[in-house]
Amino acid sequence: MVGEPLERLFVTAREQILGDIRRSLKRAVGEPPQLEAAPLPAPALRVPMTDRNLYCDLFGKKLENLGGKFIRVRDTAAVVPAIAELLVQKSAVASNAPFLRKCGITGLPQVHSAFTDRDELKAACAAADIGITSVDYALAATGTFVMLSSHNEARLISLLPPAHIAIFPRSRILANLDELLSILPRPADQTSSMVLITGPSRTADIEQILVKGVHGPGEVYAIVVDEQ
Amino acid sequence: MNAPEADIQQSLGDPRLQLAIYTATRRLIDHRAGVVSDEVLPYYQDLRNEANAIKKHTIENLDYYLEQLESNVIAHGGHVVFCRTGQEAADFVLDLAKKRGVHMLVKSKSMTSEEIHFNERLEKHHLEAVETDLGEYILQLAHQRPYHIVAPALHLTRYDVADVFTKELGAENEVVIEKQTKFARGVLRQKFLQADIGVSGANFLIADSGAIVVVENEGNARLSTSAPRIHIAIAGIEKVIPRAQDLAVFLNLLGRSATGQPLTVYTSFLSGPRRPTEIDGPDEFYLLLLDNGRTKLLQDPEKRQSLYCIRCGACLNHCPVYRKIGGHNYPWVYSGPIGAIITPQFHGVNEDTWLPFASSLCGACAEVCPVKIEIPKLLIKLREEVVEVKRRQAAGDLERFAFQLFAWIATHPKIYLLLASLGSFFFPIVPRIGPLKQWASQRTVPEPANQSFHQWWASRSKGSS
Amino acid sequence: MSTRVSLFVTCIVDQVYPQVGIAITEVLERLGYQVDFPATQTCCGQPAFNSGYPDQARTIARHFLDVFRDSEYIIVPSGSCASMISHHFADIFEHHPALLAETHRLEPRVWEFSRFLLEVAGVEDVGARFDGIVTYHDSCHALRELRIKAGPRKLLAKVQGLTLAEMDVAEECCGFGGTFSVKFPEVSGAMARTKIDSIQKTGASTIVSIDSSCLMQLQGVIDRAGLPLRTLHLAEVLASK
Numbered sequence: 018m019v020g021e022p023l024e025r026l027f028v029t030a031r032e033q034i035l036g037d038i039r040r041s042l043k044r045a046v047g048e049p050p051q052l053e054a055a056p057l058p059a060p061a062l063r064v065p066m067t068d069r070n071l072y073c074d075l076f077g078k079k080l081e082n083l084g085g086k087f088i089r090v091r092d093t094a095a096v097v098p099a100i101a102e103l104l105v106q107k108s109a110v111a112s113n114a115p116f117l118r119k120c121g122i123t124g125l126p127q128v129h130s131a132f133t134d135r136d137e138l139k140a141a142c143a144a145a146d147i148g149i150t151s152v153d154y155a156l157a158a159t160g161t162f163v164m165l166s167s168h169n170e171a172r173l174i175s176l177l178p179p180a181h182i183a184i185f186p187r188s189r190i191l192a193n194l195d196e197l198l199s200i201l202p203r204p205a206d207q208t209s210s211m212v213l214i215t216g217p218s219r220t221a222d223i224e225q226i227l228v229k230g231v232h233g234p235g236e237v238y239a240i241v242v243d244e245q
Numbered sequence: 246m247n248a249p250e251a252d253i254q255q256s257l258g259d260p261r262l263q264l265a266i267y268t269a270t271r272r273l274i275d276h277r278a279g280v281v282s283d284e285v286l287p288y289y290q291d292l293r294n295e296a297n298a299i300k301k302h303t304i305e306n307l308d309y310y311l312e313q314l315e316s317n318v319i320a321h322g323g324h325v326v327f328c329r330t331g332q333e334a335a336d337f338v339l340d341l342a343k344k345r346g347v348h349m350l351v352k353s354k355s356m357t358s359e360e361i362h363f364n365e366r367l368e369k370h371h372l373e374a375v376e377t378d379l380g381e382y383i384l385q386l387a388h389q390r391p392y393h394i395v396a397p398a399l400h401l402t403r404y405d406v407a408d409v410f411t412k413e414l415g416a417e418n419e420v421v422i423e424k425q426t427k428f429a430r431g432v433l434r435q436k437f438l439q440a441d442i443g444v445s446g447a448n449f450l451i452a453d454s455g456a457i458v459v460v461e462n463e464g465n466a467r468l469s470t471s472a473p474r475i476h477i478a479i480a481g482i483e484k485v486i487p488r489a490q491d492l493a494v495f496l497n498l499l500g501r502s503a504t505g506q507p508l509t510v511y512t513s514f515l516s517g518p519r520r521p522t523e524i525d526g527p528d529e530f531y532l533l534l535l536d537n538g539r540t541k542l543l544q545d546p547e548k549r550q551s552l553y554c555i556r557c558g559a560c561l562n563h564c565p566v567y568r569k570i571g572g573h574n575y576p577w578v579y580s581g582p583i584g585a586i587i588t589p590q591f592h593g594v595n596e597d598t599w600l601p602f603a604s605s606l607c608g609a610c611a612e613v614c615p616v617k618i619e620i621p622k623l624l625i626k627l628r629e630e631v632v633e634v635k636r637r638q639a640a641g642d643l644e645r646f647a648f649q650l651f652a653w654i655a656t657h658p659k660i661y662l663l664l665a666s667l668g669s670f671f672f673p674i675v676p677r678i679g680p681l682k683q684w685a686s687q688r689t690v691p692e693p694a695n696q697s698f699h700q701w702w703a704s705r706s707k708g709s710s
Numbered sequence: 711m712s713t714r715v716s717l718f719v720t721c722i723v724d725q726v727y728p729q730v731g732i733a734i735t736e737v738l739e740r741l742g743y744q745v746d747f748p749a750t751q752t753c754c755g756q757p758a759f760n761s762g763y764p765d766q767a768r769t770i771a772r773h774f775l776d777v778f779r780d781s782e783y784i785i786v787p788s789g790s791c792a793s794m795i796s797h798h799f800a801d802i803f804e805h806h807p808a809l810l811a812e813t814h815r816l817e818p819r820v821w822e823f824s825r826f827l828l829e830v831a832g833v834e835d836v837g838a839r840f841d842g843i844v845t846y847h848d849s850c851h852a853l854r855e856l857r858i859k860a861g862p863r864k865l866l867a868k869v870q871g872l873t874l875a876e877m878d879v880a881e882e883c884c885g886f887g888g889t890f891s892v893k894f895p896e897v898s899g900a901m902a903r904t905k906i907d908s909i910q911k912t913g914a915s916t917i918v919s920i921d922s923s924c925l926m927q928l929q930g931v932i933d934r935a936g937l938p939l940r941t942l943h944l945a946e947v948l949a950s951k
Contacts, residue, residue: 050306
């Protein structure tokens with residue numbers, strides 16, 4: 018029993034903290050969670066029962082309210098024409114997402130992709146004007162992109178360049194965060210990084226005046242494709 | 246310690262500061278109200294109840310969840326370091342930096358790191374910690390403490406910022422806010438790309454996933470945790486929640502309560518170093534779990550609910566006292582109502598004995614707290630403890646005597662009536678010697694009535710029989 | 711055979727604003743109630759409780775239980791005193807089972823005045839007349855603990871000749887807080903001035919509340935500033951003809 022000053026010298030910080038916690042809570046080592054006085058409610062996931070066909074428009078409206086841009090196209094062939102103007106005189110880094118290849122993004126001359134080396138990718142992103150990615154999911158209720166880090170999607174592409182274009186099929190749009198968590202109850206099983214991106218980077222730290230594009234991209238575009 | 250009366254007076258007498266505090270908090274109040282209304286979020290009160298229940302369960306079983314968190318962090322290739330004190334946390338970072346040959350690290354906003362004077366401890370040993378959140382960066386340059394849990398530079402004007410950049414960085418004096426922001430972005434971008442260690446806080450620790458959740462608007466936390474090859478997260482042990490799915494409750498409350506945003510711009514769910522197939526991300530991840538007195542707060546079954554706090558800052562925004570005296574008049578880094586209840590618990594009730602009394606008990610804080618901490622109730626409990634401390638120190642005798650006397654009078658109606666008929670004034674029941682002078686300085690003091698209600702009633706009854 | 715109601719006037723009304731007690735009595739009698747005033751009443755103990763003296767508060771609260779044991783309806787002209795009794799006596803007697811049980815029997819019989827009119831007497835129009843523009847201050851305990859907000863406004867809406875103009879900070883604290891106003895007088899004064907600045911924008915000449923302590927706080931600062939504003943308890947407005 019830890020109590021003697023000499024013994025305390027040999028108690029690790031971990032043992033001391035956990036020991037102090039157990040003493041305060043009157044719990045034994047290895048005791049399972051006590052449930053009577055303080056039960057743990059089942060997860061409360063509230064997924065609205067609305068028409069999924071409305072999600073795309075809602076997503077677009079929310080994104081635009083935040084200062085992002087929403088473009089809806091009919092099929093994958095219409096993607097490149099829709100963003101052609103954005104790429105003029107600009108350099109871009111694109112992720113390895115299969116959907117981007119399908120949309121013809123990776124073939125464009127000013128787009129650099131197929132990075133596998135971390136340092137090369139970082140340098141390219143730091144120099145690029147635009148980062149182009151797909152998304153794993155999007156959330157209609159908040160105009161959010163959901164991106165899981167993987168061999169297809171690196172973290173820095175949607176972060177370092179001052180503009181971010183996300184291209185994805187309409188079918189990936191979910192209702193809200195609750196629906197995301199109901200289909201992905203443990204994101205850590207899949208990835209070391211899941212990020213929810215809701216609009217352009219911003220701050221109001223000085224006099225509460227809103228400024229966009231502080232560290233992350235100040236310009237955010239969503240190109241949503243109707244066809245699979 | 247006594248209240249910082251001179252400083253409070255100065256804050257009250259500074260119209261520019263009063264306006265800055267009032268408009269900033271008013272904006273945050275209105276934004277929050279817009280996204281928790283019945284029309285927009287009909288289940289807002291349910292969320293609060295659920296959040297309170299989850300926190301209560303977790304705190305009451307904290308050891309279990311910390312161990313589950315630890316084993317899942319390790320399973321994903323990360324390391325967990327338990328830290329009893331701020332110095333232990335700093336020592337770990339210094340040691341690691343030394344081993345890896347690192348002299349500069351980037352840091353995202355963390356009140357926990359402010360609590361333990363993290364940057365100062367590192368700088369003493371020549372490890373540079375660069376704040377990357379715009380407000381925190383400005384404060385770091387200006388050598389100031391945050392003014393608010395969520396809006397650290399609330400008290401500064403663009404002219405203050407221009408002066409700081411000129412003085413500390415030799416920049417041209419630039420007062421346009423957008424340009425100031427772009428300037429900071431440029432400076433800090435280099436730091437993100439050069440740093441080998443990134444330090445973050447954590448809004449939540451997820452036990453079933455071995456993950457941390459960091460919310461932000463600027464992107465500096467994402468950069469700090471994704472660009473450098475080592476990521477260190479520092480978090481208080483009370484930040485743990487049982488399941489990733491519990492984020493449906495907490496993320497729906499945090500942004501709304503803090504700034505009126507249903508979701509902040511970036512919400513990162515990070516679980517350790519990058520996986521083998523991932524292209525970028527850190528190679529090493531360390532989660533520093535900080536005690537620094539939290540286990541002490543756990544000891545009191547009634548007050549341990551103070552640990553439910555998710556640091557949204559709503560209580561500050563709604564507190565009429567905070568909105569007058571501002572963040573720097575509180576003795577610790579945590580200000581406002583949450584600061585008022587945890588400061589005495591961390592530092593002892595005999596430090597800053599004035600703090601629990603610096604409240605009119607209006608309850609605005611409790612009404613907006615997303616996790617339903619009963620702040621006014623805890624303030625009263627802390628007042629009782631201060632009174633007890635004073636009794637043992639044989640201080641505050643006059644006030645104690647006054648309340649004992651009043652209790653006696655109030656239970657002896659004939660005496661009460663007798664004293665009343667002599668024109669004595671009983672309300673408010675506090676010592677009027679000394680303190681009354683200051684009370685009276687702000688207002689015209691009311692006179693006792695010519696005839697009390699008791700007397701009116703008595704004469705009416707006589708008349709009617 | 712009219713219903714009997716007991717009046718707990720509160721010490722501030724008793725000593726400083728007896729006209730509030732008189733007004734309540736008038737209104738209740740006008741509505742046909744028989745008003746009873748247990749003369750041994752003194753205080754609810756709130757000042758002691760809020761200042762960190764639970765033992766003294768308990769002593770006073772026990773006396774209150776004795777005085778009002780047999781009262782079927784206890785009418786209170788104060789949100790803060792009513793909530794002290796119906797919400798915080800339970801805290802005071804937490805470790806005293808018999809007194810706690812008695813407190814729970816007492817709680818449903820305690821009625822803040824406006825709530826009694828609306829929910830027991832079932833009236834919104836008490837036949838009052840009051841000419842002028844009035845603004846209503848939501849006192850904190852009434853608003854947040856008793857959830858009283860729409861009620862007094864309904865009653866004021868039915869007063870002939872009265873125009874209600876809302877200030878934009880109706881729910882902000884007036885700064886009294888009992889001993890708070892003595893320990894932190896400048897902050898307390900600043901909070902009152904914020905309210906008064908907002909009130910002046912409404913064009914109202916009268917401020918109404920259901921708490922005399924708030925009205926005392928505001929009137930004190932108003933008089934110091936020499937402003938043409940007056941404060942009245944809701945009961946006084948409802949008793950006006």
